[in-house]
Amino acid sequence: MHIGTTLTNFIIESQRKFSGATGEFTGLLNDIAVACKKISDLVNKGDLVGILGTAGSENVQGEQQKKLDVISNEIFIEALAHNGHVAGLASEEMDEIYELPKQAPRGKYLVLFDPLDGSSNIDVNVSVGTIFSILKAPPGVDNPSTEDFLKPGTEQVAAGYCLYGPSTMMVLTTGQGTNMFTLDRDFGEFLLTHSDIQIPEDTQEFAVNASNMRFWEEPVQRYIDECLAGKDGPRGKDFNMRWIASMVAEVHRILTRGGIFMYPLDSKLQSKGQTGKLRLMYEANPMAFIIEQAGGAATTGRERILSMSPAAIHQRVPVVLGSKNEVDRLTGYHH
Ligand SMILES: O=P(O)(O)OC[C@H]1O[C@](O)(COP(=O)(O)O)[C@@H](O)[C@@H]1O
Ligand SMILES: [Mg+2]
Numbered sequence: 001m002h003i004g005t006t007l008t009n010f011i012i013e014s015q016r017k018f019s020g021a022t023g024e025f026t027g028l029l030n031d032i033a034v035a036c037k038k039i040s041d042l043v044n045k046g047d048l049v050g051i052l053g054t055a056g057s058e059n060v061q062g063e064q065q066k067k068l069d070v071i072s073n074e075i076f077i078e079a080l081a082h083n084g085h086v087a088g089l090a091s092e093e094m095d096e097i098y099e100l101p102k103q104a105p106r107g108k109y110l111v112l113f114d115p116l117d118g119s120s121n122i123d124v125n126v127s128v129g130t131i132f133s134i135l136k137a138p139p140g141v142d143n144p145s146t147e148d149f150l151k152p153g154t155e156q157v158a159a160g161y162c163l164y165g166p167s168t169m170m171v172l173t174t175g176q177g178t179n180m181f182t183l184d185r186d187f188g189e190f191l192l193t194h195s196d197i198q199i200p201e202d203t204q205e206f207a208v209n210a211s212n213m214r215f216w217e218e219p220v221q222r223y224i225d226e227c228l229a230g231k232d233g234p235r236g237k238d239f240n241m242r243w244i245a246s247m248v249a250e251v252h253r254i255l256t257r258g259g260i261f262m263y264p265l266d267s268k269l270q271s272k273g274q275t276g277k278l279r280l281m282y283e284a285n286p287m288a289f290i291i292e293q294a295g296g297a298a299t300t301g302r303e304r305i306l307s308m309s310p311a312a313i314h315q316r317v318p319v320v321l322g323s324k325n326e327v328d329r330l331t332g333y334h335h
């Protein structure tokens with residue numbers, strides 16, 4: 001597909017391969033693009049439109065919600081719930097799955113989303129984003145159940161994120177590679193700028209919140225110690241470190257120049273009864289699909305994320321993803 005193609009045309013072209021394609025998938029991607037453009041506009045205006053700061057409420061994860069968490073969630077629902085492309089929605093910011101209004105036409109897809117990723121960075125003007133995962137809905141079911149959403153990541157028909165940074169970019173996979181589109185604000189279209197991304201298999205850049213080091217399991221301690229030991233250590237090369245605290249921005253950097261990102265399990269999280277920090281259904285699964293389609297790898301440290309059988313909508317998992325050889329090495333240390 002030639003660089004500069006609009007997102008809509010890209011999707012239409014990619015759907016030609018499917019004889020039964022009805023245009024519904026293209027319609028859904030357009031709904032998501034509209035929602036992301038609206039959120040991008042708000043993020044860009046920040047204090048000018050009073051969207052910074054906390055909302056004064058908590059989500060099901062017990063996290064203080066930011067105003068933009070709540071507003072982005074509403075924008076996504078408004079853009080997706082009425083156009084007949086979905087049968088159900090689930091979000092980081094909603095305890096239960098969202099049942100469409102009675103009069104809303106039902107569609108073939110289910111969408112799980114993190115409306116605003118990197119919430120701790122909203123008020124300090126650092127890149128944030130939106131992450132989404134698309135599954136097939138059970139045919140003929142007006143109100144899909146929670147179980148209908150709890151499908152392994154391998155069953156995603158598409159996944160993507162929109163990064164609200166110096167430029168706004170949509171990164172998408174439909175299982176035929178990973179592609180990047182940049183928003184041209186002048187005429188409001190996402191245009192293809194990077195096609196068929198390939199992540200280098202090796203890297204000398206890791207991303208982890210090192211303030212949690214004393215709580216990590218031994219394999220992670222060992223891996224990071226070896227990186228920090230640099231060229232005089234067992235790895236024989238120096239490593240650099242990054243931590244933006246927005247998963248979307250970390251993954252985008254890795255798609256762009258390689259790297260390994262991890263939010264491992266740690267005893268601090270376990271002491272709160274948590275099985276990780278990041279959520280499987282609308283953070284780990286979509287990012288794992290995007291990374292694998294770009295030649296990278298994504299595990300929990302112990303198993304492939306996409307093969308996991310989900311148990312709950314807001315289930316948390318450890319995440320290790322990025323350049324294949326480094327992810328394989330760290331995963332190997334756990335075995
Ligand atoms: O605060 P920490 O420990 O650095 O964690 C940062 C991580 O938490 C997240 O912000 C969690 O996502 P949300 O902002 O959507 O809740 C990730 O984007 C990021 O990788
Ligand atoms: Mg998030």
Ligand SMILES: [Mg+2]
Pocket residue numbers: 069092114115116117118119
């Ligand atoms: Mg979020």
